[in-house]
Amino acid sequence: MPIFDVYGVTDTLPEPILDVIVTRLEARGQHPAFQRMLHEYLDAMAIDQAATVLDLGCGTGVAARAIAARPGFAGTVVGIDLSPHLIATAQQLVAAEGVGHRVRFRVGDTRSLDLPDGAFDAVVAHTLISHVDDPQTVLTEARRVVKPGGLLGIFDGDYASLTFGQPDPEQGKADDETIQRAVITNPRIMRQMPLMLREAGLAIVQAFPSVVADIGTADFWVPLIEALRRLVPQSGVMDEATINAWADARLRESTEGVFFGASTFYAYVARHT
Numbered sequence: 056m057p058i059f060d061v062y063g064v065t066d067t068l069p070e071p072i073l074d075v076i077v078t079r080l081e082a083r084g085q086h087p088a089f090q091r092m093l094h095e096y097l098d099a100m101a102i103d104q105a106a107t108v109l110d111l112g113c114g115t116g117v118a119a120r121a122i123a124a125r126p127g128f129a130g131t132v133v134g135i136d137l138s139p140h141l142i143a144t145a146q147q148l149v150a151a152e153g154v155g156h157r158v159r160f161r162v163g164d165t166r167s168l169d170l171p172d173g174a175f176d177a178v179v180a181h182t183l184i185s186h187v188d189d190p191q192t193v194l195t196e197a198r199r200v201v202k203p204g205g206l207l208g209i210f211d212g213d214y215a216s217l218t219f220g221q222p223d224p225e226q227g228k229a230d231d232e233t234i235q236r237a238v239i240t241n242p243r244i245m246r247q248m249p250l251m252l253r254e255a256g257l258a259i260v261q262a263f264p265s266v267v268a269d270i271g272t273a274d275f276w277v278p279l280i281e282a283l284r285r286l287v288p289q290s291g292v293m294d295e296a297t298i299n300a301w302a303d304a305r306l307r308e309s310t311e312g313v314f315f316g317a318s319t320f321y322a323y324v325a326r327h328t
Contacts, residue, residue: 065138082278084117096322103127105176112183116145123154135163194255214242220315237290257325268317273309276316
């Protein structure tokens with residue numbers, strides 16, 4: 056079975072796996088830690104002043120809905136994603152939350168946008184860039200469609216730092232790396248972002264580092280652990296019995312108060328120069 060990042064091929068996955076991804080994206084997106092990181096960089100972008108915002112790789116619309124629901128925001132958001140299933144889910148959720156008049160969703164490829172130059176005041180890519188196979192092209196496209204002087208917000212995990220404690224450190228390291236291969240195309244991409252932004256013609260305005268860690272009891276990481284039971288076998292890096300044993304052990308550690316799970320996240324705000 057070929058090994059691949061499941062989040063990078065959401066246009067080809069079966070519906071039951073896509074439903075697992077939907078559950079994971081929504082649980083993570085609504086967690087207070089994720090909301091804090093999202094609004095931190097949106098505030099730095101002065102997103103409320105933008106009349107038009109593009110949400111690249113929008114998934115279920117977590118960022119698009121958050122922008123549209125901000126009390127000071129009076130503009131419109133366009134969300135684009137590779138997966139028709141995720142777009143359909145995003146449309147349902149935006150209608151349910153009462154902000155559908157401010158958001159439009161469409162299926163599209165962030166590497167080749169069917170959009171005119173300078174069409175948006177601001178662009179966000181929230182948890183996209185680690186999953187695409189050509190991130191430099193995505194950044195170049197983002198710069199093309201944002202107005203001169205407009206701002207781009209890039210947020211993602213430094214998933215090379217994603218780690219879970221285990222009694223055997225060597226096994227823990229091996230399992231961390233296997234899991235990273237299952238759900239991440241570019242685990243070190245946020246470390247490369249300063250150079251990549253410059254090469255795309257974008258200048259860093261501000262950057263925000265954050266660490267999300269559950270110590271003792273699992274909280275933020277529980278939805279990921281549960282999702283990995285289905286996603287890891289799909290990716291081809293580990294069989295179902297092995298990942299279930301891994302997940303059971305991590306949840307047992309949480310019950311016993313000895314859990315450890317952590318990752319670093321970064322947000323970059325950059326300007327079209």
